[in-house]
Each structure stands twice: as structure tokens, then as C-alpha cells.
Amino acid sequence: MIKVAAIPSKGKDLRVFIDFPHDLHRDDPYYVPELFMAQRDLLNPAKHPFFEHGRMQLFLAYKDGKLSGRVAAIFNGNHNTFNKSNDGFFGFFDCVDDQEVANALLQAAEGWLRDQGLSTMIGPVNPSTNEACGLLVDGFDSAPMILMPYNPPYYKKLLEQYGLAKQVDLVAYALYDTDLGDKPVRLQEALTARLATKGITIRPFDLKHNFKRELEQFGKVYNAAWDKNMGFVPMTKAEFDFMGKDMKLIADTDFCLAAEHNGEVVGIALCLPDINQVLKKIKRGRLFPTGVFHFLLGRKKINALRILALGVLEPYRKMGIEACFYATIMKKGREKGFNMAEASWMLEHNDLMNRAIEHMHGVRYKTYRIFDKQLS
Incomplete structure (x- = not known):
């Protein structure tokens, strides 16, 4: 029964x-x-x-x-x-x-x-x-x-x-360090210089001193850059604030990047260390009394990143900002001992982004499905 x-x-x-x-x-x-x-x-x-x-x-x-x-x-x-x-x-x-x-x-x-x-x-x-x-x-x-x-x-x-x-x-795409080569990093200096002539700079988000402003800038780009994606839902300021407080606990500012033009953020890249490598060892998801020690000590051994969001406002696309983001992530990742990154998730019919990742030798290694059913 x-x-x-x-x-x-x-x-x-x-x-x-x-x-x-x-x-x-x-x-x-x-x-x-x-x-x-x-x-x-x-x-x-x-x-x-x-x-x-x-x-x-x-x-x-x-x-x-x-x-x-x-x-x-x-x-x-x-x-x-x-x-x-x-x-x-x-x-x-x-x-x-x-x-x-x-x-x-x-x-x-x-x-x-x-x-x-x-x-x-x-x-x-x-x-x-x-x-x-x-x-x-x-x-x-x-x-x-x-x-x-x-x-x-x-x-x-x-x-x-x-x-x-x-x-x-x-x-979801897997990007393995052994497959990426050095071309993106070698081109980074030239791309950065070209962007600078247009008044565009790439910088890490300042989460320590200007957290609220940076979160606001992130939110503006996120809601504008993804608004044409199937199933997109704009996030409210309260939702960004809530999300930001959680992510700040695990974020590494070397992988939280902004493209800025005349003081305004026009592109964002958000990558997070794969804290799931640590959470696997935390019984039933409880930090206390002992899980917190796994959480704090295990973070130093994480060797993978998730590229959670990478987007540029429409007028600034195809200028090289996206390539600079990837090159910066790759360079910093190698310096810090990360050997794999997941780019996720991508809509299956987002040909522009999918081709770009596949051009970087990204491998489709996981697929997630949204289902539906008509009720009337």
C-alpha cells in the first residue's frame, strides 16, 4: 500500500x-x-x-x-x-x-x-x-x-x-589540462592588449572590500546576458544576495572575473572549486560536530573547478573577452594545481558556446534532461 x-x-x-x-x-x-x-x-x-x-x-x-x-x-x-x-x-x-x-x-x-x-x-x-x-x-x-x-x-x-x-x-563539458595546450595562454597577452585599446580590462572581483557593489554588477550582467536562454528566470536582488553569501564562503577570487568598460562590468566569469570533493566525506551533510574539519582541511586538496557562469553583454561579444576569461582561468588553474574544469551547463542547441568549448578540446561527459508534460 x-x-x-x-x-x-x-x-x-x-x-x-x-x-x-x-x-x-x-x-x-x-x-x-x-x-x-x-x-x-x-x-x-x-x-x-x-x-x-x-x-x-x-x-x-x-x-x-x-x-x-x-x-x-x-x-x-x-x-x-x-x-x-x-x-x-x-x-x-x-x-x-x-x-x-x-x-x-x-x-x-x-x-x-x-x-x-x-x-x-x-x-x-x-x-x-x-x-x-x-x-x-x-x-x-x-x-x-x-x-x-x-x-x-x-x-x-x-x-x-x-x-x-x-x-x-x-x-556538461570536461576540460582536461592535458588536452588544452598552451595556445589560449600564449594569445592572452595580445588579446588583453587589444581589449585595452577599446577601454576594456579584465580583473578579479573584489569580494573582500566591495562585495555588495560587485554582486550588484554581477547580477546586472547575469540577468541581461542569459535572458534569451530557454527556461531562463531572472534573479531578484534578494536571491543574488542570498546566493552571494553562500558562494563567498568557497569562492576563489582568482576565478571570479569581470570585464569592465568605462567603470561598468560588461562580462563575467564565475568558477568555483569543486567543493563536492569535500562534501562526499561529510556524513549526511552535517558540518557539526566533525564535518567542519573535513570541510576546512579538504578544501586544500581540491583539484577541479566548475565554470558556473561565463557571459558577456551582447554588444561586447566576439571581441575576445570570452577567450581572455578562459585563458586567465587556465593559467591560474595550472598555478594552483587544478587539472580539470567542468563547463556547465550548456543548452544542447547553444551552438556558438558548444562549438567554442569543443574547439578547446572540451569533452561532453554528462547530460542532464529537463522533462515536461501538458496538464491541460
Whole structure:
């Protein structure tokens, strides 16, 4: 017998919701537990600014009295306003390999979305495309990078047999230091000089002394440079502030770059050390009492980066700014002992960016899928 219960975003039920994947995937060598505190805040309407324009209902599924799955049904007001749509979403999907359980969970999410008057069911997003999103459908032979999702292969079957179909694929590229060569770094000086003649400079973000201003500049470019991407949702100032405080704890300013023209930021590159290499060792995502020592000591051994965002305002594209960003990241990465970077995620049909990364010998090594289903 399967029972699906709607739960509040607080207290014991929320802890059960957050902890379920730890038990489900405890024998999977590539599973990385999310930090408990971060997940608790992300799902808490009193803490996370997503809830200033969104709503969410969490569900837990029990089969014969045993916890067997979880899912969230999500309304994203900013998405629908910006895209002039009436979309609903699901996310935080985790389930045992049982189609009946998966169906019951997804039916509960679909029912909630219908009650909100929404026309589609899209996901998984956790809780939007500005956070971890997509279902891993290819590349199960390694752990996910920071802020990227992970799931076992059977999830794809569960979603498809429920009636969800592919909307779009998101691609992750691996850039290995041994394959990159020295050409980008050799060209960097000439490109930098050429940009300087146009009044454009590349510099690291000053997160120590001008954090608020830098975050504001980052937000302006992010919302403008990605606004034509499928599924894009502009982030609010409160969301940028929330994100920035979290990322500041792990960011390395050598990999947080700005292209500036006449005092205004016109391009950004944000790379983060792959803290997942450390989180794998933190049991159930708890920093305390002992996890914090793994966190602090393990950071020095990280050898991979994720290129999380790299974008330039439209009037400044194809001037060499992007190449300078990559060259700077490559040079600093080698100096600091990083031997691999992941560029993610890219829309499968973003030919310009995909060709550019492949030209640098980037290898498509993971694919994530967004599914959808019409509700009316």
C-alpha cells in the first residue's frame, strides 16, 4: 500500500525530506550529500527569497509503511511573468526503483499544480534553473560537480513511464589540462592588449572590500546576458544576495572575473572549486560536530573547478573577452594545481558556446534532461 503525504517545510518532516536521499544512495560511490543547512534554508519559506515570488509543496511517499520517495511541486511566479507562461514545476525528486511509488509521487505533484491553475509540469528543478536542475541521463561514472544534481540511471525510466517527455538537454563539458595546450595562454597577452585599446580590462572581483557593489554588477550582467536562454528566470536582488553569501564562503577570487568598460562590468566569469570533493566525506551533510574539519582541511586538496557562469553583454561579444576569461582561468588553474574544469551547463542547441568549448578540446561527459508534460 502506498501513501503520499503533503508535509510542512519545517520541523521533523523537513529533516526526513532532506535526509531521504542519503539513505537511498548510501551505497552509491558517486553520490554527494547536500549540506543539510543549505538544503534546510533553500526549502524554508521564512529563509529563502525564492518564496517572495514562488510557492512549494513537499511530499513524502511511504510504501507498506516504509519511506520510499520524495518530490516537491513548485510554482515560480517570476518564471511565468518573465516567460509569459503558465508553467508548473517539480523538483527534489528521489525515489526507490518502483514505478508505483514514482507514479504516486508525481500524481501528487501534478494534482497540486493543477490546483494552482497551472498548465504544464516541468522538471526536475530544485527549485528553479538558477539552482541545481535536470535529471542525469548520461555520465554516471563520476560524481557531480558543485551545484549539479545526481541520480541513478533508473530515474529516467520512472519519469518516462509516468508520461513525462524530453523538453531539452543540458550538457556538461570536461576540460582536461592535458588536452588544452598552451595556445589560449600564449594569445592572452595580445588579446588583453587589444581589449585595452577599446577601454576594456579584465580583473578579479573584489569580494573582500566591495562585495555588495560587485554582486550588484554581477547580477546586472547575469540577468541581461542569459535572458534569451530557454527556461531562463531572472534573479531578484534578494536571491543574488542570498546566493552571494553562500558562494563567498568557497569562492576563489582568482576565478571570479569581470570585464569592465568605462567603470561598468560588461562580462563575467564565475568558477568555483569543486567543493563536492569535500562534501562526499561529510556524513549526511552535517558540518557539526566533525564535518567542519573535513570541510576546512579538504578544501586544500581540491583539484577541479566548475565554470558556473561565463557571459558577456551582447554588444561586447566576439571581441575576445570570452577567450581572455578562459585563458586567465587556465593559467591560474595550472598555478594552483587544478587539472580539470567542468563547463556547465550548456543548452544542447547553444551552438556558438558548444562549438567554442569543443574547439578547446572540451569533452561532453554528462547530460542532464529537463522533462515536461501538458496538464491541460
